[in-house]
Amino acid sequence: MNRILTGLLLFLLLCGTIIQFPATTQAENDSGWDQVPEILKQIVKPTFPDRDFLVTDYGAKPDGKTDATQAFKEAIEAAHDAGGGRVVVPAGTYTTGAIHLKSNVNLHITKDATIKFSQDPKKYLPLVRTRWEGVELYNYSPLIYAYDQENIAISGEGTLDGQADHEHWWPWKGKKEFGWKEGQPHQAAGRDLLFEMAEKNVPVEERRFGEGYYLRPNFIQPVKSKNVLIEGVHIVDSPMWNIHPVLSENIIIDHVTVTGHGPNNDGIDPESSKNVWIKNSYFDNGDDCIAIKSGRNADGRRVNVPAENIIIQGNEMKDGHGGVVIGSEISGSVRNVYAENNRMDSPNLDRVLRIKTNSIRGGVVENIFLRDNDVANVGGEVVRVNMYYEEGDAGPYTPIVRNIEVKNLHSNGGNYGVWVRAYDRSPVQNLRIIDSSFNHVKTPMLIENVENMVLSNFHINGANYDNDPPTTTAEISGDTLSDGTFLNRAEVKLTAADRDGIEKIEYRSGDDSWRIYTHPIVIDQPGEMRVQYRAVDKTGNREPVQTASIKVIQTNMENLKMYVAKAEINPEGIRKALLTRIEEAERDFNKGDRQRGNKRLEQVKQYIEKQPEHHISKETKKDLVKVINHLMAD
Structure with a gap:
């Protein structure tokens, strides 16, 4: 059932005007999942010739001290020049600087092998073309890097150790909790300069x-590459993001363990990449577990490549700012994201599904599907959509978020079940939550601007949440004439009912904006007034707009004479006699003699009441007497 939904739920009272966008049907007919088999057909696991190139044959020593950078370089070049193969890292600990992969090379780290990456930033020079927080630049090389390569892999059961800590890399964030101290350099100036150059x-x-700008490198970054496999390895303590495919296609990330609680330690960030399959992996991170991106602001719009066809299956997520996250660098748009059979379990996992954007980022987020996910513990929101992230609504690039489906998701904990803040000019469209239960949630919902929301077999803290709108009753009181016109004032009392409970009642009169109803509405201005009203229940269902038309006249001598002139009074002599008596009373009032004026009006009443009904009807008599009584009481 499609409804227009706008408003804040539970204690936050904001108003907005809904603008309707053309609705799409993918989320409604549940056909989104039909695309998954077709996407998986396009993602082919790369294969490599059965040739091994041991890094120890090229001078690498497993002593944890000797710099093996050149050995890795030579082994990779030899494998590439031979037409491909495995570059094998035998058991032991190896220290190296940046590793650059080449086509048809599989970097294979054996079970008891550890690669420790140097903590010296100079080991990641010369600069390479990379992307940092959604903006292209030349910066330190990622720890493992590939540019415009094809058929590459990082495999094995060994460990990749970024060696970032509170003394190395992490302090560049500029936060004391990560080791930064007053007076030490950090990334702020370089970050601002980069964003300014992009704009x-x-x-x-x-x-x-590079040097002097303190922009940390990411751990693994294939750029403009195809057919990429990352399988089996344990990645720990990255300087920044862990796995960051950029402008790449056909990527498999399988049975990978990513741990690290440093600043911006995202697990996997597919950015402007297509056909990405993330499965059977484990995340315990200091930031988002999986964050899908497509470029930041002007640079994202310049490159204009979306992230699309992202499949997330069978993963386990512990700590992190979010489990499945979209944004905030999404100026190039994100579409077709499928997450199923994942398990999330940590009070330090802030959100299950998170979409973060603003009107400086822009872009379109669409076709986001979650099903059969189990959330044993979550700390923040189960579903969170925020169009006011960071800069807020400060730009001309209004984002669009549409077609989101959450199905068979069962969770425990959290501050909110569903938290949505969108713009009234761009509501979230087609949000569906089906066959799901969110338990032990502190506040069920906070929703601002959602259009076409569907809740089906959905419970929060055991209570059913539906799409049935509330019903509002308007009780209008005051002294009225026989035609319904109110004398001097009318009072409108609104009451609403719904089994989910009422969050608020809104009203407006004339061209006014919507207001929150808190007490009876008093209308005391003469003329005809249209009062519109609607209620919102605690699920966020908004009632269709109801209207009450109210006409008010002031009781004065002119209106009394006007009423007599128009009333059905026969014969005409009676009308003239009434008007003469009223004008006499009016002259007394104008002279300031209220007592004499009221006496004359009392005589007018008596004259009216003694007339037979075929001269003055019963209703007209009542109306005239009411007006005169008001005049005498004023």
């Missing part, structure tokens, strides 16, 4: 950072 469309070749 001014400075050519990427001129955006050269």
Whole structure:
């Protein structure tokens, strides 16, 4: 059932005007999941020739001290030049700087092998073309990097240790909880400069950072690459994001363990990438577990490549800012995200599904599907959509968020079940929550601007939440004439009922904006007034707009004479006699003699009441007497 839904639930009272967008049907007919088999057909696991190149044959020593950077470089080049193969890292601990993968090479870290990446930033020079927080630049090389390569892999059961800590890399964030101390340099100035250059469309070749700018490298970053496999390895303590495919296609991430609680330690960030399959992996992170991105602001719009066809299956997520996250760098748009059979379990996991954007980012987020996910513990919101992230509503690039379906999701804990803040000009469209239960939630819902919300077999804290709108009754009181016109004032009392409970009643009169109803509405201005009203229940269902038309006249001598002139009074002599008597009373009032004026009006009443009904009807008599009584009481 489609409803227009806007408003804040539970204690937050904001109003907005809904603008309707053309509705799409993918989320409504449940056909989104039909695309998954077709996407998986396109994601082919890369294969490699049966040739091994041991890094120890090229000078690497498993002593944890000797710099093996050159050995890794030579082994990878040898495998590539031979047409491909495995570069094998035998048991032991190896220290290295940046590793650059080449086509047809599988970097295989054996079970008892650990690669420790140098804590010296100079080991990640020269600068390479990369992307940092959604903006292209030349910066330190990622720890493992590939640019414009095909058929590459990182495999095995060994460990990749970024060695970031409170003394190395993490303090560059500029936060004391990560080791930064007053007076030490950090990333703020470099970050601001990079974003400024992007907004001014400075050519990427001129955006050269690195030393002195303190922009941390990501751990694994294939750029403009195809057929990428990351399988089996344990990734720990990245300087920043862990796995960050950019402008890449056909990516498999399987049985990977990602841990690290440093700043911006996202697990996987597929950015402007297509056909990404994340499965059977484990995340315990200091930031988002999986965050899907497509470029930031002007640079994202310049590149204009979406992230699309992202499949997330069978993963386990512990700590993190969010389990499945979209944003905030999504100026190039995100579409077709499918997450199923994942387990999330940590009070330090802030959200299950999170979409974060604003009107500086812009972009379209659409076709986001979650099903059969189990959330044993969550700390923040189960579902959170926020169009006011960071800069808020401060730009001209209004984002669009539409077609979100959450099905068979069962969770425990959290501050909110569903938390949505969108713009009245761009409501979230087609949000569906089906066959789901959110338990032990502190506040069930907070919703601002959602259009076409569907709740079916959905419970929060055991209470059923539905799509049935509330019903409001308007009780209008005051002294009226026989035609329903109110004398001097009318009072409108609104009451609403719904089994989910009433969050608020809104009303407006004339061209006014919507207001929250808190006490009876008093109308004391003469004329005809249209009062519109509607209620919102605690599920967020909004009642269709109801209207009451109210006409008020002031009781004065002019209106009394006007009423007599128009009333059905026969013969005409009686009308003239009435008007003469009323004018006499009016002259007394104008002279300030109220007592004499009231006496004359009393005589007018008596004259009216003694007339037979075929001269003055019963209703007209009552109306005239009411008006005169008001005049005498004023």
